[in-house]
Amino acid sequence: MSNLISLPIKTASGVFLAHYSEAGLAALDFPKSHSTRIITPKVTAAIRAWYTTTTRAVKAVVAGKAATELPPLDLSSGTSFQQRVWEELLWIPAGETRSYSEIAKAISKPKAVRAVGGACGTNPVPLLIPCHRVLAANGKIGGFSGGLEWKRRLLTTEGTAVRS
DNA sequence: ATCGTCATATGAA
DNA sequence: TTCATATGACGAT
Incomplete structure (x- = not known):
C-alpha cells in the first residue's frame, strides 16, 4: 500500500518530487539536495497521465499562474x-x-x-x-x-x- | 506600535 | 490526558 512511485518534476526553480499512490498524487516534495536519480520501474499508463498533468500544474504555479488542471489527489493520509x-x-x-x-x-x-x-x-x-x-x-x-x-x-x- | 496572555479546535504521543 | 500549533482577540505597556 505504502509503495509509492516517485517521479522528478523539473522546473525553473528546481526539481520537485512527486509521489503517486494507486489513487493519485499522494505527496509533493520541494527541491532538496537529492539528485534526480530516481528509478521508476513500472509506471502505469494512469500514472503517466497524472504525471503529465502534475508537471504542467507545478510549472504553472511556480510561474505564478493558475493551474488549469490538477491530477487526482490521494489525500487518504489525512484526517x-x-x-x-x-x-x-x-x-x-x-x-x-x-x-x-x-x-x-x-x-x-x-x-x-x-x-x-x-x-x-x-x-x-x-x-x-x-x-x-x-x-x-x-x-x-x-x-x-x-x-x-x-x-x-x-x-x-x-x-x-x-x-x- | 509592540508584547504578553488567554481562548479554542484539532491531532499526535 | 497532556502538549504543541503556520491563529486571533484583547489588554497592558
Missing part, C-alpha cells in the same frame, strides 16, 4: 478535518489570499483557526494545494513547511504583497 481544509484551499485563485480564520469559517468551524494552521502544516501536496496563499489575518506571512523563503517567493511571483 477528514484535514481533507476538508485542503479541499477548501483548492478553491483559492492564484494571486489571492485567505486568512486562517477565513478558511475556518468556510468549513463551518469558525473557531478552528489554529487547527486550520495545523492542517496546512501537514499538507502533503504543497503548491497544488495552495497553502502558501494562506496568511494570518493581519497580512503576516505565518509559516510554511517547505521553508518560508518558498512561501514568500511564490506569493511575490503571484503578485501578492506580504507584510513583514
Whole structure:
C-alpha cells in the first residue's frame, strides 16, 4: 500500500518530487539536495497521465499562474478535518489570499483557526494545494513547511504583497 | 506600535 | 490526558 512511485518534476526553480499512490498524487516534495536519480520501474499508463498533468500544474504555479488542471489527489493520509481544509484551499485563485480564520469559517468551524494552521502544516501536496496563499489575518506571512523563503517567493511571483 | 496572555479546535504521543 | 500549533482577540505597556 505504502509503495509509492516517485517521479522528478523539473522546473525553473528546481526539481520537485512527486509521489503517486494507486489513487493519485499522494505527496509533493520541494527541491532538496537529492539528485534526480530516481528509478521508476513500472509506471502505469494512469500514472503517466497524472504525471503529465502534475508537471504542467507545478510549472504553472511556480510561474505564478493558475493551474488549469490538477491530477487526482490521494489525500487518504489525512484526517477528514484535514481533507476538508485542503479541499477548501483548492478553491483559492492564484494571486489571492485567505486568512486562517477565513478558511475556518468556510468549513463551518469558525473557531478552528489554529487547527486550520495545523492542517496546512501537514499538507502533503504543497503548491497544488495552495497553502502558501494562506496568511494570518493581519497580512503576516505565518509559516510554511517547505521553508518560508518558498512561501514568500511564490506569493511575490503571484503578485501578492506580504507584510513583514 | 509592540508584547504578553488567554481562548479554542484539532491531532499526535 | 497532556502538549504543541503556520491563529486571533484583547489588554497592558
